Amino acid sequence: MRVETTQVATRWRAINAGGVDWAANWRRKVEVRQAHPVGMRDWDGRAQRFARRAAELNSARDPLLRVLAEGVSKDDSALDVGAGAGRYALPLASLAGRVTAVEPSPGMRAALAGALAERGVESVSVVAGTWQEAVVEPHDVVMCAHVLYFVADVVPFIEKLDTAARRACYIYIRVEGREEPLLPLWEELAGGPFPSEPGFADLYPLLLSLGIRANVRLTPPEGGGGYPDLDEALGQARLQLGLTLDQHEHDGRIREFLREHLVERNGRLSFPTRMQSAVVWWQKE
């Protein structure tokens, strides 16, 4: 089989913002977080929740899909890296002619396969494995939503995204961590600094240091969370605070904090904290 190659984006002069080693900054944040229960992720165990999110997505309003819709057509092939249960791979199949979804978690892949079968979508093929190990030919557009937080060695990961894209590369990333509304509680209970994930503020200068000058569209501000009831909010808060299943000594205080801070909106409970994500994308030249 002939392996197609594609050019790495014509690079701009690298800018080293603030004299910081942004790749080392990224690695440190990921490693500190992954060494803490806060950073543990059981993707198989989360597949059903991600499948629900995929089913609930409003394609017309979703900020990432709105940007993708401006740049992707039926003539295009699209690659979704870390596709999860298909929150974006599924609607992307309506924009692009064909889609490849790379996903390492068997549980996520099973949820995606179920959704594809249920909707009768045949234009999405699934590649099992991490992005680091995946062998895929270049696609017209490449996207990667909410995955970089878990990648310590992020530069080769981004370089591979860029190399796999013939025309454009899209990254979706949070500006604020999802735990943001819980930070006052964290300080009270843990007493030390929160092991926060790397986010948009770490990514953009990192891209500049790689000679990539990306477009950015910030999403409308959202409230944090969004839970059907206090028990679900408590379960999520426990997870976000890195508490294990048998650690219940803080439940009373967490419940009290949630009662004080959550507000009811459209029948759901959420934090009033304003949070954003960013669609970060660049064209190949």
Ligand SMILES: C[S@@+](CC[C@H](N)C(=O)[O-])C[C@H]1O[C@@H](n2cnc3c(N)ncnc32)[C@H](O)[C@@H]1O
């Ligand atoms: C937060 S979920 C996001 C899923 C999907 N992109 C979405 O936005 O709904 C992160 C996904 O990245 C996958 N993942 C984690 N490490 C990865 C890696 N090194 N390469 C590719 N995917 C990875 C996980 O299995 C998980 O499905």
